[in-house]
Amino acid sequence: MTSAGWYPDPAGQPNTFRYWDGTSWSEATTTNPATPAPGTPLPPQPPPPTSPYQQQPPATPPAPPTTHRPGYGEITPAPPGFPQQGYGQQQPYAQQPYAQQGYGQPGYGTPPAGGSGGSGAGRTVAIVLLAIVLVVALGVGAFFVVRGATGDDDTSTAGDDSSSSAGSEGSSPTAVPSKQQCKGGDPDPGELDPASPTLTGGGLTIPSLTDQGYTVDHRISKPYKFATAFEASYLVIDQQGGWISSYGVGALAKANGFDSTQQAAEALVYCMTHSGLYEGFTGATDQQVGAVTVDGHDAYSVLTEVRVDNPDVNVEGDLLQVVVVDTGDSDNYGVYISGVPLGDDNAAQQQSDEFDQISVG
Known part of the structure; x- marks a missing residue:
């Protein structure tokens, strides 16, 4: 009996291979006959390399805080002349x-x-x-x-x-x-x-x-x-x-x-x-x-x-x-x-x- 493996799809789909489990055709298909058998666990993946920046503390401490007082942007446009009341008003x-x-x-x-x-x-x-x-x-x-x-x-x-x-x-x-x-x-x-x-x-x-x-x-x-x-x-x-x-x-x-x-x-x-x-x-x-x-x-x-x-x-x-x-x-x-x-x-x-x-x- 034919051994298990990937074989040309008996349904005739071009460039398609279907898996034969040794007794019957499975639902699994692929375009690469070198694909591992269905259900085969993937080999463990090596951990990603550690960045040297993750291994070293920052060169300087974090910057001090300020939500309300960040760096300056541009000064808001305004026509010449301040109001006549502005500074010195005591109204609440x-x-x-x-x-x-x-x-x-x-x-x-x-x-x-x-x-x-x-x-x-x-x-x-x-x-x-x-x-x-x-x-x-x-x-x-x-x-x-x-x-x-x-x-x-x-x-x-x-x-x-x-x-x-x-x-x-x-x-x-x-x-x-x-x-x-x-x-x-x-x-x-x-x-x-x-x-x-x-x-x-x-x-x-x-x-x-x-x-x-x-x-x-x-x-x-x-x-x-x-x-x-x-x-x-x-x-x-x-x-x-x-x-x-x-x-x-x-x-x-x-x-x-x-x-x-x-x-x-x-x-x-x-x-x-x-x-x-x-x-x-x-x-x-x-x-x-x-x-x-x-x-x-x-x-x-x-x-x-x-x-x-x-x-x-x-x-x-x-x-x-x-x-x-x-x-x-x-x-x-x-x-x-x-x-x-x-x-x-x-x-x-x-x-x-x-x-x-x-x-x-």
Whole structure:
């Protein structure tokens, strides 16, 4: 009797072989008579080679987190001229829908799609501080959700590079900041000592808060593209959403179009809220705005509530403070930025205390 094997299909199908099991034809067919008999188990497959990248730990720890403060994209286009009310308004947020008042007034621009005082010696105005941006916790994971820049053309800005902002306390800048103002710095301070008790930049020094759980890392400085050598520390507030509290100081080049501490502080708030740094930004309400004294030096501070509508995070936004200080440097201002989550009284008090400890020199 014919032995089991593959034989030309008795049904006459061209280039087809049917398996004969030694007693009858099976249903199995093939176009390759060298195919193993039906039901024959496949030989074990060797495991795939291991990539050397899987055998070695990463060269550097994961980047710090920030869902709400990633890398800057282009500045949202807006016609020249800020609203007449903007900074300094005291109306509660509920009375300032984005499209009608405050940051959303005609002429202030449109938020990007998809896209955080207190008194003390030497301070002339009490201010609640707040820190901003960027990015993710070391050892926690890559919370930095970086929004890529969309190019380097100038179509995203309005006004010229020297947009001055003369006016009374609480008034708005007279022009939308230029790209040079928002992105003309070099924020990377280089490698930092993670255990350093202080942060220093632009002639300013503040406590790093490492004794209170904050992390010092040069990568957290990345989104502050308007500043130079910006040293910052951060604390993860919402691990899942990547929201952080942060403090930092650096230099602000006057040559990038900054003519006064007031104009610079107001411009930087606009740069931060209209660049994609706060994903889901809906608007901001100023709390305290005006001239202050920092360690005996003239300065200007903007303290504002920045709100977001982002289902990925469990906070409403930031209490953001930007302070620009005239340190006496002919080329640069000193800039201090802090941001803490809205609704956290302890964080707001810490922010106020931090502002009181800014030193110049």
